[in-house]
Amino acid sequence: MPENSTTDAVRMPDESSLSRRVVVSPGMCSGGSLVFGRIGDWTWEAVAAACRTNVHAARTADGQPAYLSFYYYRVRGGKTIHPHGLTFGDELRVSSRVFQFGSQSVLTLHRLAPADLGLADTPLDPAEVYDDPHPDCMYAENFNRWIARSRPDSNRSLARTSPPDFAFADLPRLPNQYSPRTLVGRAREAEGFCAPAPPGFAVAGPEHTFEYTLDVTRDINGAGLVYFASYFSIFDTALLRLWRSFGRTDEQFLRRRVIDQKVGYFGNADPGAVFTITVRNWRNATRPETEIADMALRDATTGRLLAVTAIEIEAGKAPSA
Structure with missing residues (x-):
């Protein structure tokens, strides 16, 4: 080549x-x-x-x-x-x-x-x-x-x-x-992958909820469905908002290392849909730089569960002065 x-x-x-x-x-x-x-x-x-x-x-x-x-x-x-x-x-x-x-x-x-x-x-x-x-x-x-x-x-x-x-x-x-059938079925029933709690992790802070309006210029594929990869972007948008609420920088977000990410897809949506994304953050007790963001994405109007994800991340360090 x-x-x-x-x-x-x-x-x-x-x-x-x-x-x-x-x-x-x-x-x-x-x-x-x-x-x-x-x-x-x-x-x-x-x-x-x-x-x-x-x-x-x-x-x-x-x-x-x-x-x-x-x-x-x-x-x-x-x-x-x-x-x-x-x-x-x-x-x-x-x-x-x-x-x-x-x-x-x-x-x-x-x-x-x-x-x-x-x-x-x-x-x-x-x-x-x-x-x-x-x-x-x-x-x-x-x-x-x-x-x-x-x-x-x-x-x-x-x-x-x-x-x-x-x-x-x-x-x-x-x-x-x-x-993965049992794993995904359990995540759908529990509305998240972190049930039971991940070994060695504890919830860090309160649950957060963010709203996201479906973007027809980015999130809809050529078949008129919500593009599967857009779910990653939507979840990352919520994760970035969470990190900013912690006082972390965008540069830290870009330096994050994904160790493991799971996404379960349970529904699709029509143009004009608005989503609510609930986020719980888990932190490793012995390696505090390792976190899991556990999220559930729902239709804001009906409450219908559309997707869940768990993202295990090594957080990027803050840049030196």
């Missing part, structure tokens, strides 16, 4: 996997959600290749558009590669693997490694992702469900469905001990 190329060079180590070399471009690195959007694109591409389905133009049996929606998204940062630590020209080796999760769902794992780390270009092993992650790598887990609109003029009634050509039977199965 030429040194100045930003085009992904893709190969398939097996029928369920994609491997690519990536040069980080301006469109995939920032202090916000760009990298999460790019990983989501890789998920769609991996599913399209592994399931032999036109994910970008999928249709239900009756000809209605079908969308491979995000139900659960987890990312874990490493010492070298972490969500907000990428910059122009960084070279990565990205390994992706797709697993079957029933007739209407699919799960995809990704590893983002420094290109010079020298890891074997073989199908990604779930045991590495969940039990023995490489300390320099970033890992992402995407649990996706096929959906379609129940009414053409609304994003509120989304039905589970799948396109008839969705070929999943030959995909490998994810070992049961790694399934």
Whole structure:
């Protein structure tokens, strides 16, 4: 690959996997959600290749558009590669693997490694992702469900469905001990991932509530749905407001290191929606620089729960005078 190329060079180590070399471009690195959007694109591409389905133009049996929606998204940062630590020209080796999760769902794992780390270009092993992650790598887990609109003029009634050509039977199965179904179901019921309380953490300060008006110039995708990566931005907007209330600077926010972030997606919204975001901040008793922001996003009018997240962060230090 030429040194100045930003085009992904893709190969398939097996029928369920994609491997690519990536040069980080301006469109995939920032202090916000760009990298999460790019990983989501890789998920769609991996599913399209592994399931032999036109994910970008999928249709239900009756000809209605079908969308491979995000139900659960987890990312874990490493010492070298972490969500907000990428910059122009960084070279990565990205390994992706797709697993079957029933007739209407699919799960995809990704590893983002420094290109010079020298890891074997073989199908990604779930045991590495969940039990023995490489300390320099970033890992992402995407649990996706096929959906379609129940009414053409609304994003509120989304039905589970799948396109008839969705070929999943030959995909490998994810070992049961790694399934996120129970974790996400519990988070939906508890309206957050921090129930029970995270070991070693205690609530730091009172609960905060922020309001956010859906931004149709940024938050709506080409299908007219709230873009999955916008949820990251919306939660980060609330986190930034919380940090400012602590007297922290924007520079500290940009230097934050995401250790682990989980997002559960439980609903969508129509243009004009207003959200309320409740935030609880947890602090590690022995490592006070490590915090968890536990958030729930609801429709302000109906109270309907739309998404939850837990972001474990190493807070950036204040700049020297």
